Amino acid sequence: MSHLQPPPQQQPQVITVQSATPAFRDIPVSMVCPHCNHQIQTAIAFESGTLTWVICGVLLLFGCWLGCCLIPFFIDGCKDCIHTCPSCNNVVGKFTRL
Numbered sequence: 001m002s003h004l005q006p007p008p009q010q011q012p013q014v015i016t017v018q019s020a021t022p023a024f025r026d027i028p029v030s031m032v033c034p035h036c037n038h039q040i041q042t043a044i045a046f047e048s049g050t051l052t053w054v055i056c057g058v059l060l061l062f063g064c065w066l067g068c069c070l071i072p073f074f075i076d077g078c079k080d081c082i083h084t085c086p087s088c089n090n091v092v093g094k095f096t097r098l
């Protein structure tokens with residue numbers, strides 16, 4: 001009887017930050033929550049930020065006014081990233097692209 005090993009689990013990309021003020025990007029970070037002092041991995045959410053509106057304006061200038069200017073609002077890469085604590089749900093950081 002041969003025992004098959006389960007395939008190794010793919011770990012999501014996480015950056016571990018030791019400093020008190022981690023560099024927030026658009027991926028979850030491991031940190032100590034300043035609100036509840038738990039060791040957490042931040043939950044991220046995207047919201048429309050300055051860059052989203054800038055791209056919207058640029059698309060308008062180039063004549064993409066038939067709805068194309070709304071495209072950046074559907075692309076997370078154009079949005080700001082909000083980091084929240086999954087333990088206490090407080091916002092612990094924000095990543096803005098501008």
Ligand SMILES: [Zn+2]
Pocket residue numbers: 033034035036037038085086087088089090
């Ligand atoms: Zn917390």
